[in-house]
Amino acid sequence: MNANVSEIRHPLVQQKLTYLRDKRTVSREFRKLLSEITALMVYEITKDLTTSPVSIETPLENMESPVLSDSVVLIPVLRAGLGMLDGALDLLPTARVGHIGLFRDESTLQPVEYYAKFPSDLSDAVIIVLDPMLATGGSSSAAIGLIKRKGGSRIRCLSLVSAPAGLEKMFVDHPDVMIYTASVDRALNDKGYIVPGLGDAGDRLYGTK
Ligand code: PRP
Ligand code: URA
Numbered sequence: 028m029n030a031n032v033s034e035i036r037h038p039l040v041q042q043k044l045t046y047l048r049d050k051r052t053v054s055r056e057f058r059k060l061l062s063e064i065t066a067l068m069v070y071e072i073t074k075d076l077t078t079s080p081v082s083i084e085t086p087l088e089n090m091e092s093p094v095l096s097d098s099v100v101l102i103p104v105l106r107a108g109l110g111m112l113d114g115a116l117d118l119l120p121t122a123r124v125g126h127i128g129l130f131r132d133e134s135t136l137q138p139v140e141y142y143a144k145f146p147s148d149l150s151d152a153v154i155i156v157l158d159p160m161l162a163t164g165g166s167s168s169a170a171i172g173l174i175k176r177k178g179g180s181r182i183r184c185l186s187l188v189s190a191p192a193g194l195e196k197m198f199v200d201h202p203d204v205m206i207y208t209a210s211v212d213r214a215l216n217d218k219g220y221i222v223p224g225l226g227d228a229g230d231r232l233y234g235t236k
Contacts, residue, residue, distance in 0.1 A: 029198055032189070032206045033072075040067050044187065044209045048225045054234040058110055061159065061187075061232065064209065065114030068185055069155070072207045073099075073119070076153060095121075097153045100146055100179075104129055104158040104170050107228035111157040111185070123152070127170045131163075136219045138169040149179035159228040161186040161208065162221050164193030168200045187228075188212055190221045 028034070043064040046052055052060070078093035099122040103112045106128075116122060128142030146152075154174060161167050161184075171182055182204050184197070189208040192215055197206055212221050220226070230236055 028211070029194070031198055031202065031204065032194055032208065032211070034211060035068055035071050035207060035209050037067065037071065040064055040071075040209050043067070044225075047187070048223065050226065052231075054232060057231050061110040061228075062114035062117075064187065065111040065157070065185070066117050068187075068207060068209065069115045069118045072155070072183060072185060098123070098151060100125055100149060100152040100154045102127060102145070102154060102156050102170070102174060104156065104166060105142065106130075107159050107232060108157040110228070110232045111159060115155065115157060115185075122155075125149075125174075127173060129166045129169060131166060131219070136163050136165060138166040140169065140173070143173055145174070145177050149174065149177055152179065152181065154179045154182045156182060156184045158184070159187040160221060160224075161189040161193040161197070161206070162215055162219055163190075164196030164200070167193070168196055171197075171201050171204055183207065188221055188224055190215050 043060050047060050076095055076097045079096040080091035081094050083092050099119050101115050101122045102125040103109050104127050123146040125145035129138045129140050132139055158167055184204055184206045186208045188210050214222055216222050
């Protein structure tokens, strides 16, 4: 596999993904699982963040102890990426949050941007893009292009389910971006859906169709 993708095979992640894929999982449960699996994955993908020591006093003595020194920015891609935000914030409560609104045009499968709002100064921040589905890769690639134009450079992408075609697009468009995913699925179907996949993530999260 390309070095720019890492599949998180942790059994707790894989079990939650199974329940997310299951078509019997209703929106309420889907939202909870998506939040929980995101937290587990965020734990894995932040292993390399830097820390610096601060002075504290335990009940027994003074000590130097580490806290995060990297500034983190979370950027969910609306709508479905919103379902990942709370799980990520549970582990990174001081992270700043940007938002990008994109949807895929159903006939062309091209991303259409409708909203973007970022915290100031992305240049030094570790940026985590949240989007559960990497299908053709058009949406994630466009989102990352936009973040780079706003000055972001330390970008990583967290997707639950990825298709080989979308990963290939990301390797070409953004070879500097590491992609973390719970599964590289078989393919895209003729409508651009990931198979076996989990269906339309936004619709399953919010009960739309
Ligand atoms: C879904 C998903 C990704 C995109 C992936 O969003 O959340 O953003 O499709 O497909 P791609 O890799 O082929 O671009 P969708 O367009 O359904 O919008 P929604 O989240 O608002 O439902
Ligand atoms: N968007 C989704 O929500 N699911 C897919 O399988 C592909 C794009």
